[in-house]
Amino acid sequence: MDNITRIVVVDDDASLLFATARILKSAGYEVTTAAGGAEGLEKIREMRPDLVLVDVVMPDIDGPTVCRRIKADPTLCGTYVMLLSSMQTASSQQAEGLESGADGYIARPVEKRELLARVASLLRIKQIQNALNESESRYRLLFQEMISGCALHEMILDPSGIPCDYRFLEINPAFERITGLTREQAIGKRVLEIMPETESLWIERYGRVVLTGEHERFESYSNSFNKHFEVLAYQIRERQFAVTFTDITERKKVEEQLKYNALHDSLTALPNRRLFEDRLDQTIKTTQRLGGQAALLYIDLDGFKPVNDLYGHDAGDIVLRDVAVRIQSCIRTSDTAARIGGDEFVVILQDVAGREDARRVSQKIVDAIRQPFMVSAQECRVGVSIGISLFPDDGNDPKILMKIADQAMYAVKKQRIGKQVQS
Structure with a gap:
């Protein structure tokens, strides 16, 4: 996939349209022009550009409407919009433009240097957002597809500041498969609300993680699930901690059998x-x-x-x-x-x-x-x-x-x- 930045400029004023396009092309951008809102939307949907510069006031479809339609189209979720207007545009119209979901606003006339700086700034923001989205997608995919169970919790403290319970904030599919608890049963609930028989050692261990900020890795048996788990617990922010765990019940059975065989x-x-x-x-x-x-x-x-x-x-x-x-x-x-x-x-x-x-x-x-x-x-x-x-x-x-x-x-x-x- 190429790294060319594609920009669509939409303006019913031919002189301003081509002047803006010329400045952008001189900076190495791939530029497509449209003489009105309807034509602009057609080209935008076809090209799926990185950035759209659109005039606020146009006779067929105005800039804010174009912006709203872009933002409402899931296929254009990565397209940023910058509105172009004259200095005489009322502040209420500028507000309407930004409320339509625009990512930026330029008042004309604008010098070449300022235009390119504003475009470059907005594209940097888009690049950062894309990187964040990609990173989030990778981690979300990892979270969803990982074999180990994973859960995000919020620790609950008693009036003395002692950990006494914890709440489920998020769980992955492996958590559901290993424990048998569904998202509907767990999310937003306290562990003692779902499983009143939960041993205190789990709350104590997780409490140490939250209070000290130090991770804990351990193996333990859970009466609630009748399983042995290998657990890694670590703090992610104040009073929140994440847990990844693996069901090692079968391994424990084998170990116990081997131990028994060695002694009998x-x-x-x-x-x-x-x-x-x-x-x-x-x-x-x-x-x-x-x-x-x-x-x-x-x-x-x-x-x-x-x-x-x-x-x-x-x-x-x-x-x-x-x-x-x-x-x-x-x-x-x-x-x-x-x-x-x-x-x-x-x-x-x-x-x-x-x-x-x-x-x-x-x-x-x-x-x-x-x-x-x-x-x-x-x-x-x-x-x-x-x-x-x-x-x-x-x-x-x-x-x-x-x-x-x-x-x-x-x-x-x-x-x-x-x-x-x-x-």
Whole structure:
């Protein structure tokens, strides 16, 4: 697209028309002339010029009427209008001209230098306005098309100046899609009016942005929307702030699943060795702080290999899963059962009433596991050996407690009996 500035001059006075056109052409403008209002409007609609200079008083259609018709035509919204009049024109007529929407006014006679200066000034204004319009269009398009939700808010302060609510001023389509709130539901409304259950942390965080002027980036869960969001909030003017956000609920689910998988046995869903070691360390610290005793049970199945050999590994998996369920049925929810090896399990018993209490729970586990398992429509049985260590009687180091319980378990195996022993 070329950068030539197109100007249409409309005047019923031939001498003034051509004199004005000559001056403008000498400055490099592309100039078209019209001898009256009707002809001028026709050429203006055809050319869509940057600027129109039109005489105020003409016999067919006067200047203000031409101006009004230009301003009413949406295809000519970028066309500026400057009215030309004689010095004898009454001030009321000048006022009428400006009220018609004219962007400028020149009183004749006018010198070449003044005419060109006024035209150049008006064209600079048009250029600036075009740049602003283009910038606004770009940002409006970005606002409308962006994937992230975006909203403009006004913070509401209580009489003490403390943020207590905020109002929706504008939202984009992505906001509607992500949250399910429509423009009709949100614009002009307070968040506590729309969602009374909104957590205070949102108002507090946004309040800090408004009061300090510093942006905040954070992740948080919203009970109102039952979603996790990644949020950027920043101040745009006094008591107004903008928020862009992304729904990260699925990402959070994946992260939680990965975290769960890293800490749990995939077959039995029990805590794995890593989580067990953390739980044992925490149990020791808690018991040291509060007093009392805790017990560690080391559990190993007897006769499990023949189940795999006879019925296959799928059958073995069924038995292991069932063993995990039976162990959990024998302990409290505050205790921890974990699988740390092929057929090896451990149990942390918190707040036990001495060694005999640990033996009692161990015997429950033995009795539960001794019950037959159904594998491939057949019954099979496995035995179990359990070793016990007690904290703080047997030590206060996790590795020592594990070693003592492990040794006690192997002592049981050597005796070939299905019961627990303790060191």
